[in-house]
Amino acid sequence: MEKTVYWIEGDGIGPDVWKAGRPVLDAAVEKAYGGGRKLVWKELLAGGKAFKETGDYLPQATLDALAGAELAFKGPLATPVGGGFRSLNVTLRQVLDLYACIRPIRYFKGIESPVKRPDLVDMVIYRENTEDVYAGIEYATGTPEAKKLIAFLRDELGANVDETAGIGIKPITPAGSKRLVRKAIRFAVDSGRSSVTLVHKGNIMKYTEGAFRAFGYEVAATEFADQTMTEEEAAAGGKKPIVIKDRIADNMFQVALMRPQDYSVIATTNLNGDYISDALAAQVGGLGLAPGVNMSEKLAFFEPTHGIAPALAGKDKANPGSLILSGAMLLAHIGWNEAASLIHDAMDKTISGKKVTVDLADQIPGATTIGCAAFGELLAANL
Numbered sequence: 127m128e129k130t131v132y133w134i135e136g137d138g139i140g141p142d143v144w145k146a147g148r149p150v151l152d153a154a155v156e157k158a159y160g161g162g163r164k165l166v167w168k169e170l171l172a173g174g175k176a177f178k179e180t181g182d183y184l185p186q187a188t189l190d191a192l193a194g195a196e197l198a199f200k201g202p203l204a205t206p207v208g209g210g211f212r213s214l215n216v217t218l219r220q221v222l223d224l225y226a227c228i229r230p231i232r233y234f235k236g237i238e239s240p241v242k243r244p245d246l247v248d249m250v251i252y253r254e255n256t257e258d259v260y261a262g263i264e265y266a267t268g269t270p271e272a273k274k275l276i277a278f279l280r281d282e283l284g285a286n287v288d289e290t291a292g293i294g295i296k297p298i299t300p301a302g303s304k305r306l307v308r309k310a311i312r313f314a315v316d317s318g319r320s321s322v323t324l325v326h327k328g329n330i331m332k333y334t335e336g337a338f339r340a341f342g343y344e345v346a347a348t349e350f351a352d353q354t355m356t357e358e359e360a361a362a363g364g365k366k367p368i369v370i371k372d373r374i375a376d377n378m379f380q381v382a383l384m385r386p387q388d389y390s391v392i393a394t395t396n397l398n399g400d401y402i403s404d405a406l407a408a409q410v411g412g413l414g415l416a417p418g419v420n421m422s423e424k425l426a427f428f429e430p431t432h433g434i435a436p437a438l439a440g441k442d443k444a445n446p447g448s449l450i451l452s453g454a455m456l457l458a459h460i461g462w463n464e465a466a467s468l469i470h471d472a473m474d475k476t477i478s479g480k481k482v483t484v485d486l487a488d489q490i491p492g493a494t495t496i497g498c499a500a501f502g503e504l505l506a507a508n509l
């Protein structure tokens with residue numbers, strides 16, 4: 127069986143981490159299935175390499191291929207200064223309607239963490255990617271747009287808004303909330319996870335954050351009635367595999383530190399998701415090993431969550447771990463779980479062996495620093 131993966135090399139350390147990382151993914155597939163399955167890699171151009179070869183940072187041919195793709199995988203992309211795009215990443219998300227940003231957060235043995243029991247963290251964050259204050263509807267103080275909007279709010283709706291305010295709009299739709307929560311619950315069902323927690327700030331923002339919570343419970347009750355129950359139903363002795371919880375965002379930050387073992391899948395709005403994913407990544411030892419995927423209904427677009435790290439580019443110093451773990455997510459996504467498990471086990475073994483790239487060596491007492499390519503080779507040897 128073959129699966130086509132469209133890949134974008136990316137800028138900065140992109141070439142370094144791909145060169146070290148892709149052979150590990152291919153080796154894991156080979157080891158798990160002995161030639162019976164294979165990833166077929168097809169390169170697409172974007173970023174600096176695309177500009178050099180075509181004069182365009184995001185060629186139409188790349189967008190056309192991605193529009194028809196099911197699996198894609200990108201390295202980090204620089205935001206071109208003075209170019210035609212605000213950000214290539216944001217453009218890709220918008221054009222391809224990649225509405226769910228998914229980040230699994232787990233601990234790898236041996237890494238120093240600021241908390242006592244980082245090993246209790248095993249959460250998967252589903253962050254809504256298209257709505258909320260990230261929708262880009264924002265007007266600076268004193269601009270005609272802000273003044274017009276404030277006049278409308280004051281005169282038509284009786285809202286008490288200072289006329290010097292900058293104004294941002296926070297749209298949260300039933301459809302946008304529901305498709306995100308639906309995806310999170312579907313994942314919990316498919317992967318045998320025990321809870322989905324809706325994280326919101328609905329006590330204050332009742333009709334946006336509070337509505338997200340209500341839409342989430344509605345999806346659970348109407349579409350997953352056989353698999354889910356509320357915390358109240360669970361307390362009353364209910365016996366269904368998944369508990370739907372909800373937590374107010376500030377409380378979630380506390381309980382994530384104090385009782386991480388009680389939380390499994392998190393479904394949340396865009397801004398909350400941004401904060402909580404970095405906080406949880408820090409809890410397990412930083413962003414260095416943080417994989418991710420952005421998904422539409424059709425396309426799963428994997429990416430390491432770090433940027434282009436220009437200071438490390440071409441120096442064989444970058445950590446390819448985030449790209450390799452994103453690859454393990456891809457393998458699990460297509461059901462090649464044996465290969466994904468091999469990668470996770472190899473990562474545990476390699477980090478425990480304390481021969482790691484410089485960013486990890488800084489966090490592991492007594493570790494030896496090795497290069498990006500050597501770290502990839504060691505991982506492959508530990509599969």
Ligand code: NAD
Pocket residue numbers: 139143201202203204205215414429430431432433434435436437438443444445446448485
């Ligand atoms: P960054 O992730 O590039 O760097 C932050 C810090 O982490 C730096 O100290 C860097 O050296 C280190 N670091 C990052 N990845 C590493 C790795 N694999 N191994 C070892 N160390 C690593 O973030 P930044 O400095 O905020 O952004 C730099 C550029 O990257 C910007 O142009 C930004 O637009 C772009 N960026 C792209 C993406 C993406 O494509 N998804 C994400 C974030 C930033």
